Amino acid sequence: MKFFYNFFGHLNTINKHRFKVFKLCFKAGIPIRGLLHDLSKYSITEFFEGVSYYADGKLSPIKVVKKEKGYSKAWLHHKGKNKHHFEYWTDLTSTNFLPVILYKYVVEMICDQIAAGQTYIGKDWDESNPLNHLKKRKDKKYINHRIYKFLEEFYIYMQKVGLNKALNKKTLKEYYKKYVES
Ligand SMILES: [Zn+2]
Incomplete structure (x- = not known):
């Protein structure tokens, strides 16, 4: 039953985070970004790693898995899909490898x-x-x-x-x- 506990626990963490961010984005004048925030967390790659390494919502599962395996597939996926992370924009092989973020x-x-x-x-x-x-x-x-x-x-x-x-x-x-x- 641990799987279900972790499954719904992790789902709840994501939903709660997204709602919090939405309220802040709304206040900051970017409601659409608030609605779209972190949707990739529901993808298979990100979601199930989060379930496997669920830490009762007290720690980010990404941090836990990085410590254990040295890297996190969920994070690599996440930063490749989400422009609100500066890592999305960083490309060390480009001439302008740290571009200005919109x-x-x-x-x-x-x-x-x-x-x-x-x-x-x-x-x-x-x-x-x-x-x-x-x-x-x-x-x-x-x-x-x-x-x-x-x-x-x-x-x-x-x-x-x-x-x-x-x-x-x-x-x-x-x-x-x-x-x-x-
Ligand atoms: Zn994010």
Whole structure:
């Protein structure tokens, strides 16, 4: 019965995450991205790895399988299908190997980060989390430097004024214009 427990547990994790991201995307002015967020998690490749390595929703199954096997097929599939991950855009064999990411996908990335942080950290989550998480990333050198600056400055602002005040279309557009397009 473990299979069914994991199956519905994992399904619930995905649905809950997608609903959280949808609400944030809606607030940020990109509702369509919110609706389409992470749909590839229902694909066979991603879904059943998540079921096999289900960790009661406390840890990402991708993290668990990466630790055990060294790589995750679900993650390789996921980052190849989802433009809100900077890894989607990274191609070390291209001349422009860290291209600028389009506005709507970076905003979706922000909503994803906030939702994931809130899910895994729970009640201890606060607005310092996305900034700390970004700075601690071992792979941050693979993020386009303008995009990185945009994320960093936006998270600093969000830490100062709070999620509710910071996450809106006007502010996000302003920051994107300032740090990415100028
Ligand atoms: Zn994703």
